[in-house]
Amino acid sequence: MKYETVIGLEVHVELATQSKIFCSCSAHSYGAEPNEHVCPACCGMPGMLPVVNKRVVDYGMKAGLMLGCHINRVTTFDKKSYYYPDLPAAYQTTQWFAPVAVNGLVEIETSKGKKGVRIKQIHMEEDAGKLVHDIREDTTHVDFNRTSVPLIEIVSQPDLSSAEEVVAYLDRLKNLLRYARVAECEMAHGTMRCDVNLSVRPEGSDKLGVRTEMKNMNSIEAIKRAIEYETARHIDALENNTEVLVQETRRWDDIKGKSFAMRTKETAGDYRYFPDPNVMPVVIDDNWFDEIKSSLPEFPEVKRERYMSEYGLGEYDTEQITKSIALCECFEEAAKTCGDAKNAANWIISEVMSILNLRQMTYDMLTVSGKSLGELITLVSGGKVGRANAKKILAAMFDDASINPEEYANANGFVISNDTGLIDKVVKEVVESDPKSVADYKGGKEKALMALFGRCMKELKGNCDPQTLRKILIEYIDKI
Amino acid sequence: MIYTAKKDVNSACKIVAEDMLLTTDMPTAAGSKMLDGYMSLLEAEVLTILKDKGYGVCGKADVGEFAIDLLGETSYNGANTADGKLLNSSSEILKANEADAVIALDVNGTTRRAAAQNGLVSVKPTYGTVSRYGTVPVACSGETVSVMAKDAKTCRKVLDDIAGHDDKDGTSLPESEIAKKADAKEIKRIAIINDMMADVSDDVKANIDSAVAKLDVEVVNIDSSVIASSRPAWNILMSAELCNNVSRYDGVKYGHRAEKFSGIDELYTNSRTEAFGDLLKTAIIFGSETLSTENYMKVYDKALRTRRVIVEEFAKIFAEFDAVMIPACSKAFYTEDDVKADKYVSYKENFYTAPASITGLPAVVAGGVQLIGKAFSENALLELASKI
Ligand SMILES: [Zn+2]
Numbered sequence: 001m002k003y004e005t006v007i008g009l010e011v012h013v014e015l016a017t018q019s020k021i022f023c024s025c026s027a028h029s030y031g032a033e034p035n036e037h038v039c040p041a042c043c044g045m046p047g048m049l050p051v052v053n054k055r056v057v058d059y060g061m062k063a064g065l066m067l068g069c070h071i072n073r074v075t076t077f078d079k080k081s082y083y084y085p086d087l088p089a090a091y092q093t094t095q096w097f098a099p100v101a102v103n104g105l106v107e108i109e110t111s112k113g114k115k116g117v118r119i120k121q122i123h124m125e126e127d128a129g130k131l132v133h134d135i136r137e138d139t140t141h142v143d144f145n146r147t148s149v150p151l152i153e154i155v156s157q158p159d160l161s162s163a164e165e166v167v168a169y170l171d172r173l174k175n176l177l178r179y180a181r182v183a184e185c186e187m188a189h190g191t192m193r194c195d196v197n198l199s200v201r202p203e204g205s206d207k208l209g210v211r212t213e214m215k216n217m218n219s220i221e222a223i224k225r226a227i228e229y230e231t232a233r234h235i236d237a238l239e240n241n242t243e244v245l246v247q248e249t250r251r252w253d254d255i256k257g258k259s260f261a262m263r264t265k266e267t268a269g270d271y272r273y274f275p276d277p278n279v280m281p282v283v284i285d286d287n288w289f290d291e292i293k294s295s296l297p298e299f300p301e302v303k304r305e306r307y308m309s310e311y312g313l314g315e316y317d318t319e320q321i322t323k324s325i326a327l328c329e330c331f332e333e334a335a336k337t338c339g340d341a342k343n344a345a346n347w348i349i350s351e352v353m354s355i356l357n358l359r360q361m362t363y364d365m366l367t368v369s370g371k372s373l374g375e376l377i378t379l380v381s382g383g384k385v386g387r388a389n390a391k392k393i394l395a396a397m398f399d400d401a402s403i404n405p406e407e408y409a410n411a412n413g414f415v416i417s418n419d420t421g422l423i424d425k426v427v428k429e430v431v432e433s434d435p436k437s438v439a440d441y442k443g444g445k446e447k448a449l450m451a452l453f454g455r456c457m458k459e460l461k462g463n464c465d466p467q468t469l470r471k472i473l474i475e476y477i478d479k480i
Numbered sequence: 481m482i483y484t485a486k487k488d489v490n491s492a493c494k495i496v497a498e499d500m501l502l503t504t505d506m507p508t509a510a511g512s513k514m515l516d517g518y519m520s521l522l523e524a525e526v527l528t529i530l531k532d533k534g535y536g537v538c539g540k541a542d543v544g545e546f547a548i549d550l551l552g553e554t555s556y557n558g559a560n561t562a563d564g565k566l567l568n569s570s571s572e573i574l575k576a577n578e579a580d581a582v583i584a585l586d587v588n589g590t591t592r593r594a595a596a597q598n599g600l601v602s603v604k605p606t607y608g609t610v611s612r613y614g615t616v617p618v619a620c621s622g623e624t625v626s627v628m629a630k631d632a633k634t635c636r637k638v639l640d641d642i643a644g645h646d647d648k649d650g651t652s653l654p655e656s657e658i659a660k661k662a663d664a665k666e667i668k669r670i671a672i673i674n675d676m677m678a679d680v681s682d683d684v685k686a687n688i689d690s691a692v693a694k695l696d697v698e699v700v701n702i703d704s705s706v707i708a709s710s711r712p713a714w715n716i717l718m719s720a721e722l723c724n725n726v727s728r729y730d731g732v733k734y735g736h737r738a739e740k741f742s743g744i745d746e747l748y749t750n751s752r753t754e755a756f757g758d759l760l761k762t763a764i765i766f767g768s769e770t771l772s773t774e775n776y777m778k779v780y781d782k783a784l785r786t787r788r789v790i791v792e793e794f795a796k797i798f799a800e801f802d803a804v805m806i807p808a809c810s811k812a813f814y815t816e817d818d819v820k821a822d823k824y825v826s827y828k829e830n831f832y833t834a835p836a837s838i839t840g841l842p843a844v845v846a847g848g849v850q851l852i853g854k855a856f857s858e859n860a861l862l863e864l865a866s867k868i
Contacts, residue, residue, distance in 0.1 A: 040521050044728045045522075046510075046617055046728065047522050047524070047613070047616065047617070048522060048614075048648075049612065049613055049650055051649075052650065079724055081727060081771075083727065083730060085744060088732075089728045090727030090728050142732070270771075270773050272768065272772060272776075273776075274720060274780060277651070278650055279650055
């Protein structure tokens with residue numbers, strides 16, 4: 001018999017706000033000491049009251065709109081109770097009754113073509129802390145830096161049917177949420193986490209099979225492996241009666257390549273949801289809604305279309321730049337400033353992206369402004385700064401985004417000199433100091449000229465038009 | 481124990497804070513062994529405001545465990561009694577003239593019962609007009625900071641000083657709303673609700689009669705079974721919120737931790753079993769049940785809907801009357817035997833205090849009677865109270 005897999009996802013995404021959801025502690029604990037970013041509120045001490053970080057609602061709305069959702073204009077927060085040491089107040093504030101966004105649709109593309117995935121809802125909630133097990137001392141330490149960091153949970157309908165579709169869906173979420181600059185969505189950093197609900201049924205059947213929920217996949221690859229394993233396990237159970245499938249939560253062990261049922265104690269339980277009386281319903285009025293709506297970026301495919309038709313970029317260039325909203329913004333501004341879109345695209349792809357890669361930065365971490373980049377490009381195309389020096393200026397702009405390229409070029413002697421007297425002087429010195437290279441060149445060794453040229457350029461600190469230098473150098477040697 | 485902590489202060493106006501208000505220079509236990517010796521990192525906003533205005537906080541008054549009992553008898557320090565009668569710490573301090581006013585957290589009516597039985601005045605202001613920041617949370621949807629003093633004038637002064645918007649409290653009303661207090665109209669027509677008079681002792685009835693006699697207002701007796709249903713609805717909401725709010729006390733981060741346990745589950749269970757008293761444990765179990773998936777709609781949600789009906793009922797009454805007069809408790813005093821006979825007596829006696837708790841309406845107790853008014857009418861209620 002042929003089977004089909006039915007998959008729904010619950011994706012947790014950490015919102016990229018500066019502060020936590022209900023207190024003013026920093027939401028960025030990467031590299032911080034344990035419990036450095038905590039206060040009585042996010043440590044579950046009595047007395048402090050939750051005050052909703054408006055930014056979190058902004059981002060929740062943006063995410064909802066990017067994923068084609070309806071925004072609930074009155075959205076409420078609820079308490080979900082359970083005991084675990086990483087949850088300091090023994091309840092998580094989440095959205096149970098009126099989530100910020102519902103009924104969305106996300107389009108994905110796979111080898112089988114395009115497909116819509118329905119979004120059931122997106123709700124905002126706070127993250128829990130981290131437990132650190134010390135095997136040596138046989139103790140467990142609690143780190144509350146991450147408690148109350150804002151999350152959204154994106155719940156899809158069971159519209160996915162393969163690992164390929166799941167990967168395409170996750171990529172799409174990541175792309176859209178990054179475009180709206182609401183989240184980083186990096187599984188390796190834990191800013192995107194994914195639980196997979198999976199069942200299997202005979203192809204064509206309209207009855208759903210027994211569903212299991214899998215947790216603990218830490219990479220896209222792990223998700224693929226987990227889906228493939230779990231699908232095979234379900235089919236095997238149905239075909240060969242190897243086991244009886246039960247609705248349960250399973251933990252994926254990527255090293256063993258298997259999923260294991262979690263103890264019922266870890267999963268069962270009644271979360272006793274109820275409205276949080278300390279958080280008043282958030283009312284999204286038209287002004288607020290319109291403000292968010294108008295702040296949304298162009299969708300990636302709209303941008304791609306436009307880059308090719310409006311700027312005349314090729315498919316490869318377009319694909320590269322539209323990988324990141326930061327690159328897009330930088331490109332568009334640079335193109336406007338220098339008036340040469342193709343040149344701007346070139347600079348982004350060959351220079352900007354290679355520095356980002358070299359510095360192991362994500363594309364979204366780009367801080368160089370498109371305006372400055374455009375000015376730099378103008379300096380080069382106008383013959384004021386050599387390409388090699390322009391790269392140095394760009395590197396400096398990565399270190400300090402406030403640098404003005406022209407001022408920096410002037411201050412650091414990066415401006416091309418039209419002073420042929422200086423070039424003549426340098427050529428004379430270099431040629432006279434290296435009679436061997438001169439002889440080699442005259443003997444027919446083209447390479448020797450390159451060496452002389454290089455030394456002249458170095459003496460001139462790169463501030464010379466290469467053609468001019470070459471011409472003067474050859475003329476000088478010919479005269480000897 | 482009357483005081484859980486004392487401090488020498490040099491101020492013309494001395495305040496005692498109930499031990500439900502967090503202080504950074506004195507411990508806060510909320511009457512629970514769980515928080516024995518707990519030093520807070522933050523101070524109740526109302527105390528900060530009062531200190532800024534020149535008041536001196538000269539001590540903390542003991543309270544019953546998380547302030548849900550009758551008068552404070554469930555404190556882990558033991559009940560305060562005299563000749564078998566239950567005493568209330570805050571009232572004793574005021575009667576002994578050791579402070580000019582007490583700042584309390586009115587969770588389940590303790591302050592109002594205490595004021596009624598000790599000839600004191602207390603005011604529970606309109607919900608959202610006084611910051612709850614820095615109070616030990618129990619039943620957040622209805623509890624308010626309240627003031628108790630020997631007379632209405634002092635209550636008024638202190639309340640005026642602490643009322644106001646606080647950004648740190650998400651339920652705090654905007655200043656423009658709170659300002660409506662200034663427009664409170666003089667009270668001329670009062671309704672006495674017959675349903676609330678049926679089970680009270682003769683001396684409580686006498687208090688009502690005497691108050692009516694002293695006041696130059698029109699008094700009409702009306703029936704309202706809806707107002708009388710405040711108690712079960714409030715008991716459900718209060719217990720559910722309490723259950724959730726005290727879950728944070730698990731022995732992991734601070735507070736009492738059992739010496740013997742193996743594993744995290746036992747750490748929780750043993751610590752809480754050792755540190756919590758009977759009434760609290762019952763409230764936790766009851767509250768937990770009301771929120772279960774099975775019971776949510778038929779119990780908790782029903783209580784929420786009942787709350788709306790009660791609010792509407794008050795609105796109807798206030799279309800005709802300026803205030804409602806009911807008792808604050810069923811009798812003139814409680815004894816140790818009352819609690820021995822029924823551990824959960826405070827869940828019954830709050831019949832009289834639940835209507836104002838569940839609606840957030842202002843309530844003033846004076847002369848052994850309770851006046852409940854429209855939202856923002858506390859000044860008019862206090863004005864009337866000064867004549868009782
Ligand atoms: Zn915090």
